[in-house]
Amino acid sequence: MSRKPSLNIPHPPARPGDAPDFDYVQISAAGAVERPEVNSSVRSMNHLTDDLVRVMDDEHAAVGPWDPQLDAGELQIGLRNMLLTRLFDAHMVRMQRQGKISFYMQSLGEEAISVAQAMALEPSDMLFPSYRNQGLQISRGRNLMELMCQCLSNTNDMCKGRQMPIMYHWERGNIFSVTGNLTVNYPQAVGWAMAAAIKGEDDIAAAWIGEGATAEADFHHALTFAAVYQAPVILNVVNNQWAISTFQGFAGGERRSFAARGPGYGIASIRVDGNDFLAVHAVTRWAAERARRGIGPALIEHVTYRAGAHSTSDDPSRYRPKDEFAAWPLGDPLQRLQSHMIRFHGWSEAKHSALTEELTDIVTGSWEDACSYGTMSEGPYLDHSELFEDVYKDMPNHLLEQRDELRRQLEED
Amino acid sequence: MSRKPSLNIPHPPARPGDAPDFDYVQISAAGAVERPEVNSSVRSMNHLTDDLVRVMDDEHAAVGPWDPQLDAGELQIGLRNMLLTRLFDAHMVRMQRQGKISFYMQSLGEEAISVAQAMALEPSDMLFPSYRNQGLQISRGRNLMELMCQCLSNTNDMCKGRQMPIMYHWERGNIFSVTGNLTVNYPQAVGWAMAAAIKGEDDIAAAWIGEGATAEADFHHALTFAAVYQAPVILNVVNNQWAISTFQGFAGGERRSFAARGPGYGIASIRVDGNDFLAVHAVTRWAAERARRGIGPALIEHVTYRAGAHSTSDDPSRYRPKDEFAAWPLGDPLQRLQSHMIRFHGWSEAKHSALTEELTDIVTGSWEDACSYGTMSEGPYLDHSELFEDVYKDMPNHLLEQRDELRRQLEED
């Protein structure tokens, strides 16, 4: 025996006070990774779980086989939705600090993932988001005011006051409900896709979780069921390096990428630069075509960085260097797309400023509209009987009694 | 869209009435698979999850780098324990048919796995068996009579009448308790190994499940924890092609081996001919050395065939051809080792018959001894108060009362 046994404990490369160090992130050159035909065998694309699909190079040019060849109009939509997501987030974080909402989770630095993926999928595809995918809602054209009403738990809240902020859903928009329980949406998305296949419909499903959440049982359930039934589903892992205070090594990222989990099940799996709008779009379109044509499910790992706190309840300065995001080798997804568009698609700083102004107005206007449906401190308020609705389709006797009990009590007040 | 979507449903190659067909089983030639150094990188041994480590060739010779070079004495111990396991199983199945025990599960055709692995591990290594690993008990020298007493739930039952037959454990022999719940032992074994590492001890843990059980959550939990903490553990998957009535394709074996699940976590993984005593021994010794030296955990898939019914409650003729075992390309593990020993180690049919006779006597003698501690129809019986012991270390009031209630009731009778 060479050494006394001890537990291996993963360590992030830098803690508060240390200089950020992202040497561990394996990065391929833009354009360097080959793009297999969608019907290629899973065995032939193992390398895609180590490589990193990237399209935009250091000069902001789109290069290589994964360039999705989007036109300027499409890019502007993407940029607009990313920017709107960021402004929306910033506003909501401010509102939380001011005590106007109880809680918030921003997606700062990860906007490209939701926005590019929503664009690359069909509107009838069903999305099973995590709590950091507000960009999906925004890209599918959700009225911001409705999201804000949810965060306010007011009379226009689609959740009828029953959920914490950000636990949105959008039935008509084909976006499933966010839940506080990690990873549970994964097998649900697979089941949804199985049902599509059973019914002979060619809609596909997509689901999102964080890299930390891959450790949960439902990750394995989802991959197993997707593989066995070849369900038309895209399973996304957003590897933003952190799960609250724990570094991605605690989910098993120290030795292997998260994409690497897929091939062992026979699932096509790709690691992509999550801050490269074009790469995310291309990879998603590839996986969607694969799933839709019945060739099989796909697992996509998006390599990105959680630029903000985990939530408004979190203080990341306790566990990581303050300036990590600035050192993040894959940059800021919004700036990168902006630079690309300025150089190649007639975008400009001036247009960007104008857009920022326009979107800021939309955000603040939406907030005002939302508040007209009620805030935490001022009504109108939801009727208390909403507390008892929707536990069941029809209210059973014991809930009728409890509702009446509460009503009597409130009338006494 | 080329076709109307539909669910992929795995199909076994043959159903009752069909000719057996094992073309799907990927087999390497004996001696053909390279043996990496134990401290090789996991990445360098990916091929071991597709290849099949085999040592005994068609002429019963031990060939290639995985030959464990066991001497004749060791081989005789192995043969003896395999044969004893088979005779024990056969006896117990008969006893179940005669109504002497309520239930039984045999390991027919899979004896090499438990026996070779027990021999390749240290006695202080902790084993977390499934319900088809009686060979572990036998190889560690367990008195058969004690196993039989468990199956009889009699006064000498180590489980004190509380468990169905075959749910053995052996504390002094470092064999953990078999449980009816699939896969739960997997993270427990990892936790045991983590504790060994924390304490600075160099014992390792090993656990066994069937290929069907890999679909359970605890498979993923175990692999994740083993990978993150680099726990000194060997995780065995016994792929005997069937999980009750479902073919291994329903656990995800249609596209990938079960060993292939490991490398995605960064875990060294090997596929081995589970009916080749020498190969199983060699692979286990390799994995044990790796784990014990702190290099990392290992996953071993043993390719074998469940030659008997799932349990005495099962009737496999409903779902698979009756003659599949005869067509199984990896043969009978006992016959193969016997042939090897006859050809190379001075073993003979005569010696084998004598051994069979000796062991048969041991089995029947043990059964008689076991019955002296009580049978289902004749006492002595366990005291009824055992029903209430060991729920807690000390019996709380409500159980004391329930015990007294039962006692009063039985006294009235």
Added chain:
Amino acid sequence: MPQMNMIQALNSAMDIMLSRDAAVIVIGEDVGYFGGVFRTTDGLQRKHGEQRVIDAPIAEGGIIGAAIGMGVNGLRPIAEIQFADYIYPGFDQIASQLAKLRYRTGGDFTAPVTIRTPCGGGIRGGQTHSQSPEGLFTHVCGLKVVMPSTPYDAKGLLISAIEDDDPVVFFEPKRLYNGPFDGDADKPAVPWSTHPGGEVPQDYYSLPIGRAELVASGEELTVLCYGTMVHVAQAAAERLQIAADIIDIRTLLPLDVATIKQSVEKTGRCLIVHEATRFSGYGAELSATVVEECFYSLEAPIRRVCGFDTPYPHAFEWEYFPGQKRVMAAMQALLEEG
């Protein structure tokens, strides 16, 4: 009227619903080609196809999770958990997801999943094939919980469960699959053809969820029970010649309080019987409800006869099982009290 045992009745319910509604599918371990380890789904895959009667990987959490997604996509899945003892790996998907989906989405998303699972002891299954975990599920709001005691009820209630737009956990007392077991294991087994509950219409019918049934009626005592214990309680009352209201709760959640109240107000004495362990079991809720609703009618304490608070032991199965003797003793004690 055709005779069916409980397995045939359940099979018939699924067969009819698979035929009537293209959205109905069945998924579970060994339910497809093989027809289930208890043969409850026998023949259904042959008749309705592999896309609708689906063998599953051995992952109860995955089965429930996938069933929820199917439900969201318009199907009406019947998920079988092979033994109730193995439902726990699916507990999170059931309690956190299935039960709360309608509520948390303001009614926008729902998953009308039926979970069928065999429960209870009496088949020498030991602690991992004998459990009665129904009480746990009755503490999860958003679920409905059902347990039939006859083939007739099993078919009618299972059809209702499948048609119900809320999730239903449907427990099948496996000791009743083949006959109306009254707790006496020494007696030769009795087939369902000897029992009126074994007369089961061939065609579609449904029974309301939320309604208990008075299976025997009398003035002296009320017995609240369900599943196997209905037959044990009836046998005990007959042996003692007690005139008892025996109420088969049938649907544990929502609970039919009115039927219970009416009876206890009449008899003033109440015995609760279930096979599940006693502490914090469903009997506790029944007792609490009776005290709240009928306190002034009670002439004696409410008594519970339940499984002991230990795992289900293989060798002591009949000591553990709350059989006729324990029920009779409690009945007698109750009648003498107060």
Added chain:
Amino acid sequence: MPQMNMIQALNSAMDIMLSRDAAVIVIGEDVGYFGGVFRTTDGLQRKHGEQRVIDAPIAEGGIIGAAIGMGVNGLRPIAEIQFADYIYPGFDQIASQLAKLRYRTGGDFTAPVTIRTPCGGGIRGGQTHSQSPEGLFTHVCGLKVVMPSTPYDAKGLLISAIEDDDPVVFFEPKRLYNGPFDGDADKPAVPWSTHPGGEVPQDYYSLPIGRAELVASGEELTVLCYGTMVHVAQAAAERLQIAADIIDIRTLLPLDVATIKQSVEKTGRCLIVHEATRFSGYGAELSATVVEECFYSLEAPIRRVCGFDTPYPHAFEWEYFPGQKRVMAAMQALLEEG
């Protein structure tokens, strides 16, 4: 005597046990470097090392499963589940494995695991950060279930739980972490330094598991409660000037029946209060026990004030929470009845 809030008291208990017994380890999500999302394990990794205060992958089932294996190998793991709402993925390992290991092995194998988990509402956590699932665990024989209501009890009971050779599920009412919350959310928060239960010895001490505590005493009424509700019930009784026995159950399983019996026999009236949903909640077991033990002393029905049978709703938190008003109304009704 030093003042501690409940977080500090729990931290002190773990710190002391890590120091006294090399077999004690802590494992859970974010418990190590960060010190826990509620900071309950703050500083423990720095002091006791990474091999003993261990950050875990986000897999509650894996955490419990690994803890069981560690327990079998001679350690005494304290496993933290970040919120009780997230304990369900570990339910199978808890109910099927941890609780039954000693029994099924005839005492040969045991795993002395303590599972700590914050429960309860009142912090705007909505339905996935507010649940009180303790009742479920009290229906699992082989477990012990504890919930303290003060820092003093929290430390003494957690030390006992860690030392206990049986598995203990230890619920921490998170609304009490920083102060003795009496249900009135409009009032400014009160720190533990204002409450005698905030006086906590620096050193080792333990409190017996299986013993309830009479926290106020009176002749008119018995209130059975635990966790946050102890403070709500006390405030309600004070506001109504009712002379009530207020019993803090503290250890839900095993239950201290003697203390309850003594009180209800004296008062003849019993109110049960908990934050968990009512149907099949732990209050049902309390009610059933009281009826069985004290029937002839009861002058009025037993009443329960509990969380409504709905998920915990974000916007209606204070309508949902069983606060002083609902408790007072029930107290008054009970005193007028019978």
